[in-house]
Amino acid sequence: MRLELRAVRHVYARGTPFEVEALRGVSLSVETGEVLAIVGGTGSGKSTLAQHMNQLLVPTGGEVLIDGVDARSLEKSELRRRVGLVFQFPESALFAPTVEEDVAFAPRQLGLGEEEVQERVRESLVALGAAGLAARSPFALSGGEKRRVAIAGVLAMNPEVLILDEPTAGLDPATREDLLALILGLRGAGISVVLVSHDLDEVAEVADRVCVLHDGRVRAIGSLADVFYRDPSQAPTTVRVASLLKESKPEIGAPVRFAETLEALKALPGV
């Protein structure tokens, strides 16, 4: 599925003294099967943008297109099945007595047969490496496990696009690495992923393209190398290291991922 935003504006609390323009004309697209990262500082509009992608927020101006069709003309339930949104700290919404039932809740609302529901629960738990947790209480899990179960609940809707808002926030570094590997697995399964993050090092490892938001506007969008090498002061650690060496060692190229960067550094004479 192709998801496109055209000149989307969003004003909170319009007509009150608290009026804030959170998005000031954002245009971008999410292509089929890619991981698009949305980065930017606190207050840049990242979460507001994410919530427009499944019409949880309706734009004040501009439009959201799903395969070329205005999202407003689609059934909301249909849209939210196709575009799954995982909020920040989604584990706070876990509620059922077992993991299995929690993950089954959303697909059951789709009116699927019980067999199909169980099949989807199993598949999504497997995709998130959480199959062994099915019978456990979600409340007795660790932070990283809860996070994975919450994502599995959205995945069980079989979305074509999965939007993850700061999925690794508050996780310890090892659990975070596990979750990033799972995101790559989802992409491998053909699901488009929108990764909202303030951590450029994690973006460097999993994203295909990146969109930099600043003050409600798109400051840059494109391949990781194009965007990050244009402004290495706002770039992942790997890019900062490589760009410091670039002047005297231009042969280093424009590596972004850790493995790429290590290879480029090892190829330098004497290293």
Next chain:
Amino acid sequence: MENPGEGTRTGGSLAVSCERVSFSYPGSERPALSEVSLGLRRGEYVGVVGPNGGGKSTLVRLLNGLLRPDSGRVRVSGRDPATEPFEVRKHLGVLFQNPENGLVAPFVEDDVAFGLENLGVPRQEMQSKVARAIQTVGLEGYERREPHTLSGGEKQRVALAGLLAVEPEILVLDEPTSMLDAAGRREVLEHLQALRTEKTILHVTHHLGEVAGADRILVLNGGELVVDETPGRLFSEADVLRENRLVLPIVPKLALELGLRPAKLRTPEELAAAILERTESETRTV
């Protein structure tokens, strides 16, 4: 490891000591801490890392008297936190993870004064101590700001100022940056660095990079103290890192893979310089 109990018995040089300390939470089958012995010398900066459930937070709670050990002995400046928690808290201040939970007063300066008020410090003395603490964390001009209008990093600095106002000689930092973004994290860490010379610091964190400059790093895993080493040695031991689910930050990780000294190189600039130096010495020998 040297005998950690020695100093306290003579009232000597150890600021904090634990001797074979064990603790289990009620209803839990596995001890949260099991026979942990450690000592902090005055003026030391010691990092504590390890996976979730490893025992880090339990250790912090035993040190400030929120928990009482099942067995073993804890001493903070020669006192037992389980029996004299209020006395101990004058000597040992804890900065907790989430600054939102700790800020209580309408204005920054009231918040910083809160701990002193509880100790019944006279007003004039309190004012000068509050002013000094606010200055130390670089928040002059923020006295009459409302805490809820501040950024995460600023809130955590307010909480730190509240601790410093009480003038404890020991600071325990329990994941003080985990709720902050990169800028807030840098901000808080810089102010902590500046305190190094005057305080004994125990810094609990998930981020190995934050304690790269510590004198020692302790690793707690499964309730046991499994590593007590300098950052330089720990960063070079890939197996130990993996076993304890510790992840090196990108710069030391690249350094390690390139055979450079990972704990000495903390910034992209330092790593790039070390790489250049190598390529240049290569050119000379060729």
